[in-house]
Amino acid sequence: MITVLSFYLFAVLTILSGAMVIMARNPVHSVLWLIMSFFNAAGLMVLLGAEFIAMLLVIVYVGAVAVLFLFVVMMLNIDFSELRAGFIKNFPLGLLLAAVLLAEVLIGLGAVGQGGIALGTPDGSAAVPADMSNIKAIGHLLYGKYLFLFEAAGILLLVAMVGAIVLTHRKRGGVRGQIVSRQNARRPDEATVNMKPEVGKGVQL
Amino acid sequence: MTEFFQQWLPYEWSWLIATVAGILLIALPLMLSVAMIIYVDRKVWAAMALRRGPNVVGPWGLLQSFADGLKVFLQETIVPAGASKGLFLLAPILTFTVALMAWAVIPFNGRAILADINVGLLYVLAISSLGVYGTIIAGWSSNSKYPFFSAMRASAQMISYEVSIGFILICVVMYAGTFQMNGIVLDQREHILGLFNGYGFNPLLFPMAVMFLISGMAETQRAPFDLTEAESELVAGYQTEYSSMSFALYWLGEYANVLLMCALNATLFWGGWLPPLEWAPLYWIPGWIWLFGKIFAFFFIFSWVKATVPRYRYDQLMRLGWKVFLPVSLLFVCVVSGWLMWRQGA
Numbered sequence: 001m002i003t004v005l006s007f008y009l010f011a012v013l014t015i016l017s018g019a020m021v022i023m024a025r026n027p028v029h030s031v032l033w034l035i036m037s038f039f040n041a042a043g044l045m046v047l048l049g050a051e052f053i054a055m056l057l058v059i060v061y062v063g064a065v066a067v068l069f070l071f072v073v074m075m076l077n078i079d080f081s082e083l084r085a086g087f088i089k090n091f092p093l094g095l096l097l098a099a100v101l102l103a104e105v106l107i108g109l110g111a112v113g114q115g116g117i118a119l120g121t122p123d124g125s126a127a128v129p130a131d132m133s134n135i136k137a138i139g140h141l142l143y144g145k146y147l148f149l150f151e152a153a154g155i156l157l158l159v160a161m162v163g164a165i166v167l168t169h170r171k172r173g174g175v176r177g178q179i180v181s182r183q184n185a186r187r188p189d190e191a192t193v194n195m196k197p198e199v200g201k202g203v204q205l
Numbered sequence: 206m207t208e209f210f211q212q213w214l215p216y217e218w219s220w221l222i223a224t225v226a227g228i229l230l231i232a233l234p235l236m237l238s239v240a241m242i243i244y245v246d247r248k249v250w251a252a253m254a255l256r257r258g259p260n261v262v263g264p265w266g267l268l269q270s271f272a273d274g275l276k277v278f279l280q281e282t283i284v285p286a287g288a289s290k291g292l293f294l295l296a297p298i299l300t301f302t303v304a305l306m307a308w309a310v311i312p313f314n315g316r317a318i319l320a321d322i323n324v325g326l327l328y329v330l331a332i333s334s335l336g337v338y339g340t341i342i343a344g345w346s347s348n349s350k351y352p353f354f355s356a357m358r359a360s361a362q363m364i365s366y367e368v369s370i371g372f373i374l375i376c377v378v379m380y381a382g383t384f385q386m387n388g389i390v391l392d393q394r395e396h397i398l399g400l401f402n403g404y405g406f407n408p409l410l411f412p413m414a415v416m417f418l419i420s421g422m423a424e425t426q427r428a429p430f431d432l433t434e435a436e437s438e439l440v441a442g443y444q445t446e447y448s449s450m451s452f453a454l455y456w457l458g459e460y461a462n463v464l465l466m467c468a469l470n471a472t473l474f475w476g477g478w479l480p481p482l483e484w485a486p487l488y489w490i491p492g493w494i495w496l497f498g499k500i501f502a503f504f505f506i507f508s509w510v511k512a513t514v515p516r517y518r519y520d521q522l523m524r525l526g527w528k529v530f531l532p533v534s535l536l537f538v539c540v541v542s543g544w545l546m547w548r549q550g551a
Contacts, residue, residue: 060335067364135324
């Protein structure tokens with residue numbers, strides 16, 4: 001009963017906020033609706049018993065990725081009328097994408113009807129023990145059977161990160177940076193002088 | 206608690222009542238302690254500045270926070286003309302709600318915990334990463350320069366320090382072998398020499414405890430990292446346009462967050478509801494009193510720092526987060542995992 005109610009609550013809110021992402025007039029509102037739909041998707045994951053994935057969804061997507069989206073959208077000066085202008089021109093493309101997505105969903109549903117994919121490997125060597133918690137099961141698969149793929153993904157991310165830094169990093173001339181060690185080493189007697197000027201004389205620095 | 210109500214009611218209703226009762230049992234005392242801790246905070250600053258602090262309302266000024274609360278409650282909420290109204294009012298509610306949500310997984314003793322979930326620590330991380338939205342939305346929807354600057358500072362600051370907090374928590378999780386909050390507390394029992402309860406007594410984890418305390422100050426935007434409210438530069442930061450209850454919700458949320466950070470410090474590094482020493486008579490004192498005592502001790506440190514340390518510059522803040530805490534915590538993840546592998550011979 002509670003599960004069913006919360007499933008419908010999360011599902012309806014996910015779809016509604018997903019619709020609001022494209023309906024909202026203001027792009028900042030769109031991003032906020034997107035965050036709402038991420039959050040409700042995390043709720044659905046919890047209902048499926050995948051609490052680890054749910055928490056990661058909130059930490060990574062809501063906590064980091066969406067903040068970046070929000071940042072960019074707030075900074076950009078977006079002209080709404082210009083965005084609307086391409087609607088008719090891009091309509092066929094949008095329709096095509098929607099058709100592809102619908103076909104994929106239908107194919108997926110048909111495939112599930114034939115029986116879902118068993119977790120682990122075909123020979124059953126990496127099957128997940130039933131009494132294991134979510135995190136441990138993922139850990140066993142990720143760091144056991146799929147260690148090589150995991151490391152390959154890590155190297156891929158590292159290369160992407162190095163690439164992003166190389167692309168955006170540039171040396172600017174004439175910048176006076178702060179040398180923190182020198183700032184910390186500075187003592188009051190090097191930085192200040194105590195003077196007693198006579199009246200009307202002033203101070204020579 | 207669900208079983209207790211099931212004597213009279215079907216499962217669904219007893220679950221609902223038990224959950225709501227549990228939430229109220231945590232949230233109401235929390236609100237009361239927030240009001241009292243604001244008073245404590247002001248008294249501590251006053252003592253360090255050789256002043257008297259609040260001493261007029263009630264005996265020793267004890268009722269000062271309630272008088273302030275009543276005052277803001279009776280004031281008018283002003284929404285600026287250019288503001289995005291819905292979001293402007295949503296932002297303080299969001300901050301306040303998020304500040305309360307994380308308390309669901311804090312264990313008050315072996316059994317008193319609202320949601321004893323497998324991923325307790327991850328839940329805390331997830332909820333604390335939501336906290337930034339209250340600030341960003343406030344800054345944007347106010348449609349004013351200073352709140353917007355403040356919102357950008359706040360989000361940069363919180364994201365930076367969450368990275369090192371994540372690594373620090375990984376060290377704790379590796380020692381405990383679980384994400385469950387009660388599991389982490391119980392694993393700290395007899396941690397050092399069978400006598401001291403708490404990871405903080407472990408020389409390998411003590412630096413992590415100190416770094417977590419400092420990162421916690423940055424994460425909750427407390428002094429010396431309160432750049433979002435730097436009154437010399439930004440008026441009052443993201444709260445500039447807020448008045449009456451919407452302002453008070455920020456205030457309460459901020460202090461609830463500070464208390465949460467103190468509770469996390471106590472739970473993750475100093476044994477939570479366990480007494481600090483493994484000695485039977487100390488267990489006669491109930492667990493929640495130990496936890497409250499530890500929270501109070503950490504809150505005193507927060508207040509002490511606020512009263513004595515000048516505010517950081519923005520570049521110093523970023524340097525500390527990215528160039529000092531991040532490499533050091535990453536190094537400690539390697540050192541701790543190496544030590545554990547060597548000890549366990551894995």
